[in-house]
Amino acid sequence: MEKTYQPADIENRCYENWEASGFFAPTGKGKPYCIMIPPPNVTGTLHMGHAFQHTIMDALTRYHRMQGHNALWQPGTDHAGIATQMVVERQLEEAGQTRTGLGREAFLEKVWEWKNHSGNTISRQMRRMGDSVDWSRERFTMDEGLSRAVTEVFVRLYEEGLIYRGTRLVNWDPVLHTAVSDLEVISKEEDGHLWHFRYPLTSGDGYLVVATTRPETMLGDTAVAVHPDDERYRQLVGQTVRLPLADREIPIIADDYVDPEFGTGCVKITPAHDFNDYEIGLRHKLPQINIFTEGASISQNAPRPYQGLDRTEARRRVVADLDKLGLLEGIDDHKLMVPRGDRSGEIIEPFLTDQWFVKATELAGPAIEAVESGQIRFVPENWSKTYFEWMHNIQDWCISRQLWWGHRIPAWFDAAGNVYVGHDEADARARHSLDDTIPLHQDEDVLDTWFSSALWPFSTLGWPEQTPELKTFYPTTVLVTGFDIIFFWVARMIMMGLKFTGEVPFREVYITGLIRDHDGQKMSKSKGNVIDPLDLIDGIELEALLEKQTTGMMQPQLKSKIERATRKQFPDGIPEFGTDALRFTFAALASTGRDIRFDLNRVEGYRNFCNKLWNAARYVLMNVAPENSTAVRVDEYVPLSLPDRWIRSRLGKTIAAVQDHFGNYRFDLAAKALYEFTWNEYCDWYLELSKPALQDDSPEKPGTRRTLATVLEALLRCLHPVVPFITEEIWGKVAPVAGASGTSIMLQNFPSVDDFPADEQAETELAWLQAFILGVRQIRGEMDIAPNRRLPVLLRDLSGDDKRLLKAHSSRLTQLARIQSIEILDDDQEPPPSAMALMGGMKILVPMAGLIDVEAERQRLEKNRDRAQNNLGRTQGKLRNEQFMANAPPAVVDKERAKSAALEQEITQLNEQLARLDQL
RNA sequence: AGGCGCGUAGCUCAGUGGUUAGAGCACUUGCUUGACAUGCAAGGGGUCGGUGGUUCAACUCCACUCGCGCCUACCA
Structure with a gap:
């Protein structure tokens, strides 16, 4: 195996093999x-x-x-x-x-x-x-x-x-010349104006002022509406106004739709060009005058001077002409929602056409x-x-x-415009008893x-x-x-x-959720922030990426802006991460939120994870491969050591968690469980613990070798749904030494919890081991003692369990904590000046001689004591609270009592040690 | 206007009515330890947006509030 994981080598090969073997088809x-x-x-x-x-x-x-x-x-x-x-x-x-x-x-x-x-x-x-x-x-x-x-x-x-066909007002894209559904219209607030026009009363005295955001549509007005209860206009309802420019007489109507508070309280009604007006038009049986063509220029239904004008030009002319006539009362700035086609980006027109609808x-x-x-x-x-x-x-x-x-x-029309629906023309004729002589043409x-x-x-x-x-x-x-x-x-x-x-x-x-870019922006071509997933898999140079982001743009003027943003986001282009790293990232990001910011650092982290897995496998194979030693026997009994039992128990719990999370669609939690087991338990602890057990003279060697292989093999199966390639590649090598067989990991069973039952005793004992090692490492780390320097360790105040576990695992401790010697002090033996770590009642002491700075150790112990003191304060506060004692469940109270006792002991021990330091 | 979501470490995010609130990245310190420097070990960093309430106990539940975002419908 290569020293680092090289995804590109294996991914294509793997996939071709799966596909050629027909593994993707249902098994039946x-x-x-x-x-x-x-x-x-x-x-x-x-x-x-x-x-x-x-x-x-x-x-x-x-x-x-x-x-x-x-x-x-x-x-x-x-x-x-x-x-x-x-x-x-x-x-x-x-x-x-x-x-x-x-x-x-x-x-x-x-x-x-x-x-x-x-x-x-x-x-x-x-x-x-x-x-x-x-x-x-x-x-x-x-x-x-x-x-x-x-x-x-x-x-x-x-x-x-x-399904029916009808003439209705629909959303019309005047550039694409087609109707679109209301879902394909994106309304956004844009700056516009509110124009106020005077519509002279036909009776001769005065006028009504209407307000509109779309002046050009006034050419198609067929009424002016007011609220029925609006005292200002009540007496005018039923009268008419003279529609300027069009020179038509249109009625003043009363309708609840009108909001008397808004503008002047008078609304121009254009049934053919506004959805609300359309409804009002139907209620009041108003004529619908379609003043636009399919391209949204003014049609022949409008007064001659405006015909053929584009809608924006028509707007300018209408406003100017009304102004000339002294009918422009004023113009206000106004924000309004502008509907645009999601494809064309053009302003959508409500437009009267014949369309098919589903009820x-x-x-x-x-x-x-x-x-x-x-x-x-x-x-x-x-x-x-x-x-x-x-x-x-x-x-x-x-x-x-x-x-x-x-x-x-599938609809056909005859010359009279009658419609016949059928599977095809012949079917349509048959269904409607039309003989072949009647010409039909299919709906376009x-x-x-x-x-x-x-x-x-x-x-x-x-x-x-x-x-x-x-x-x-x-x-x-x-x-x-x-x-x-x-x-x-x-x-x-x-x-x-x-x-x-x-x-x-x-x-x-x-x-x-929706994948967004690093800044939370939606990825879109026009923002130039789209990433091709393949570029994360295979990597891409900055120049090639810039080229990709800026070709085929709808708005070329944004090019330099996009270039700058791209350079900032990806100064060195994108490195090759491989499919599995990308997939693991997606799984890890799949939480319940609806926006997912895509973070390149995460991909890098999971690429490293793949490499970690790869190297763990390398280590396992080095130690279990038959050419290095005798074959791992999976068919006969071998005793399992504490670490063996522990890692199997932990794997079982991981499998259960992953199954649980898959069932709940919590891929983030599944990914997390897999990541933590693989890295923090299998690699960080089990592989390290296996090292002393793999010495030639170790009685634990057979069990360790078997466990290394079988746990890895099952872990690969557990990981496979998320990271199929790397698991397939490694599995091919590990399966034979783990006693598994088969052509592909993807056809194996998902690992079963039953094969890795919980072993609580092993978990408790290993936790003791970890605490011991961490205690020594803490002293080493915080005292800046070189990692390769072996430390003498003295122990005091051991419990029976401590003694038993120490005896059983001293060689593991020695190796993992890099200890030179372990000596148990009697109660009456005064220890030399030492740095101290606590493990329940037991004290782990590292003599200071030449190694440890007294002041640094004092600060460290004080920090620990203060932390414990704080916690103790909180805990005792609870225990003194009568309400708590009366109402909290006994288990919670017991827990607090135990906590309090442990903290008190810890504080006492720390204070004693601090007193000793003072005497130096 | 209605509906929904979010606000937790410098960044991206998990999290549970009762552990010392976690991870990755970033940061500090020390390490080429025979799987891995795409690494190892140790460490710093958060009054969980604010206020109030329910509760023995709230980051968690409720109300209000501020900020951000999304969706639906819109007043011409």
Whole structure:
């Protein structure tokens, strides 16, 4: 073995071997365990959030596979309609082509080409991460099978009246020329203005003042509204005003919606361009005048002078023209929420169009019930509130998109505009008894990508066919995803799953935190703070990293800023950490919080952990490998020493803890338990304790060798779900000497607590040993005595146990504490001036002669005494408190009594020793 | 406006109604100890955001409060 762990060497080799051997496929035996991957955008790349979630899904899958479950981690990707279409359009643009120039069919060919080209990126990343997905079952939302599921669902929902087509106000992206769902609109506060306009009363005397943040929409006003109880305007209700510029007469109406306190208490009503106004318009049967085109310039429904103007230009002209007419009352600065498309970044227009909708309210009921009843459990539980919050206020879901890339809506129109829905054109005709002579054309639009994603848990398993996989793995076990897509995806999967399979799509939803950068910022391309997980695995030079951060930017003006930030954050680029270190980091960061700051130092720490494990294995192999000595016998009885018994007991408790934490999705605690056992117990203590026991003449040698190997072997299995590569590599070498066999660690059983039962006596005795060694080390450390200098040690006031344990373990003590000699003083023997450590009643003394500074020792003892004194004060305070004595459980009182006695003894001993120092 | 979360060591974070509140990183001191300097040993560092309450006992439970953040819905 190499002296340090070199991850790159082994990781690729390992994975290829696993994959080629078919180890990722479900075994077909045992309890089904299934995780559906949240399908990433096929043309994208995996970011840190994916890497994080994949680590968790893979750890769970490997863990359950090792528990003997029939484990399936189902991989796949989605077609990401808008995002992908945008990318391909941009590529066309660079080549001097346009989507419309190419035509639908040719364009789609281009998209498929791009999909095939870039789709590999994700699978390459996943393989590098060690993801044990069943590649043979990989699915894509636009696959034939999944597309059939989409059509089936659409047709059935349509026939049940749960999908309808209608003219509604929707969120319209005027750049992408498509409707988007309300979830795809990001509203942010921006600086704007509030313009006050005068609308002259038709009756001739005076005017009303309305306020607006969007002056250009006044061209489509069809009313002015006031609050019905507003005394100022009550007598005007029913009258009309003359809409300036448009020169239309519009009514003054009364509606509760108006807040009389805000502005002037008069609101202009533009039903075709505002969601609230739209509702008011419906209530009052107002006309809807659509004054925009699909590109948000002024349409022919507006007065001629404004037609064709862009919306921002139209705004300037409207304001200027009103000003000219003396109708501009004033302009105030005003902060308002501006809705922008999450893809285009452009201001979204409420826009009146024909779209397809899902009646979400009807699907929501059972979906709410499924979580309320506990059929689906959110982890952490609190996220169910977010889910309920949204589900109780759910709006109909606009599912049509004016795009080309996606599932084309299975609806056909005749010349009269009648719509016929079916699985395909022939089916549509058959269902509606239309003969072939009637010309039909298919709806041009496609479905929202999330529509197909909502079917993912069952469409990937073959639905609508009743496949064996569906029967076995559905409902799936757990969904692992981020809180940012609870509405987009989780809720919709629950609704669709229940509707079409009658069962929940998953039993549990584990909601992960969001990976943020070191400063707590969300990682995004525009901030230039995204990290490719592969760059942490393989490392990357600063220059290459800068190049990566600043290419393909949407806002090139930020380049220098990003460069500076990158140089500051990663002055030397990123070193190679390896997959396992990254995975361990993700596991360790997976606590219950919802923001996770990614800290490079943590990765480094866990890289060191891998190296520690590697070297522990090196040590074990040096000592157990048959070529160095006789083979370790695992099949016959050998006596086990105290350290052997102790480490086995500790391992058993670690295994139990890890199982517990996996069950509760506390990967941070699992990682911590594994880290602490490996480093602080196995390496720091057991390996050190094994050294004297491995001397040739030691009777403990056989037991120690066996324990070294068997504990390491089991530890590797315990670690494997989190760090698959290094454990596989080491296991291959350790298993044979530990009496284990098999082709791969990933097919072994997870270690069992039963094989490593608790041994409380061994734990107590080893704790004594540790305390002794620590006592001596403390004196050595604080007195600055060289580590290689062997110390003479005197002991006083030993209990029977002390004597017994000392006798049994003096050689261990001598080695680990680097002791020259141990001498037991009788009670009447006056010890020489010494530094002292206390172990219960027993005193450990290190004679000072030439070694120890009296003043330093005095300070050390005083510090210890003061600390003890403080504690004693607190403890005695409690014991003097009658209420405490009366109300606290007896066990707690006893504990305080014992503590008090021990502290008193300690203080007495320390004071005596301090008095001795004074006499020097 | 409503909902949710966070505030613990210099930094990133665990934590429990009753241990001396922990870890990693950083810091100080000493060490090339035959697995590992990606290491070993010892050490310093926190009135657990604030106030009040419940309790024999609060970092932990409750109320209020300050600060930060997120989500949903918004007053034109």
